[in-house]
Amino acid sequence: MAAYEDELELTRPGLRPLLPRTVVALDFDGTLAPIVERPEDARALPAAVEVLSAVAERVAQVAIVTGRPAADAVRLGGLDDVPGLVVFGHYGLERWSSGELHSPGETSGVALARERVIQLAASRHGVTVEDKGHSVAVHTRQAEDPEGALDELRLRVSAIADDAGLQVTPGRFVLELRPRGADKGVAIRSLVSEASAEAIIYAGDDLGDIPAADAVRELGATGVVGVVICSESGEAVPEFRARADVVVPGPEGVLRALAILTAE
């Protein structure tokens, strides 16, 4: 237990006094919610609401920044009980706070992409499509050879994205087709700016979290103290782990680190 505390304090000495002026931002899948076979079965750890509520009392802002629709993350996490929580969904395209969702209108190109990836998945055992409204995700975790299936699909999904005017965001056994422009780095910068924060803690694990980690570093150059936590439950991508100050054992480790950091 002391190890996290030591690591967090050693990584950024003086972080604790800055907590009232700190933003704590977390990814959802793999960071608050353990990875599961089917996206619809993901749930935040039962302790998440209690820990995040306690953190919210000590810091300037608690936020979730996820590739999921914001409302899905709130529902799957039971997060509407966390005071003052802000949830950026679709990598920042959507914003949820105090029960209100701000979401853009229909995103052009998604209907075409949806139709084409459903066709693609239909002939491939274990390849599934998650329809997220503003984006679609092609998952291979349930295929016999998830990595092989992902590799086989990359070029085809890329061609569909080009035709639909969308971008492909790869992740763990998933290729997402989504509107260009939003990324987790933009979301992190706006959270820090809105809160006039002097410190930012970000926890994540996947490729989509890299822009957030890079934003933390860029903000560091402007004097904002930053800590990047990698949630490692056996699947964190090396590119994100390499950017982390602290590696903790999965969602339980993330909650424990936050509880230690914000303990009185």
Ligand SMILES: O=P(O)(O)OC[C@H]1O[C@H](O[C@H]2O[C@H](CO)[C@@H](O)[C@H](O)[C@H]2O)[C@H](O)[C@@H](O)[C@@H]1O
């Ligand atoms: O930004 P995140 O909150 O990490 O969301 C990224 C994507 O996560 C989800 O997929 C991942 O988790 C699933 C459930 O554990 C797992 O089955 C899948 O293999 C992972 O890639 C989610 O389904 C996507 O929509 C998110 O964009």
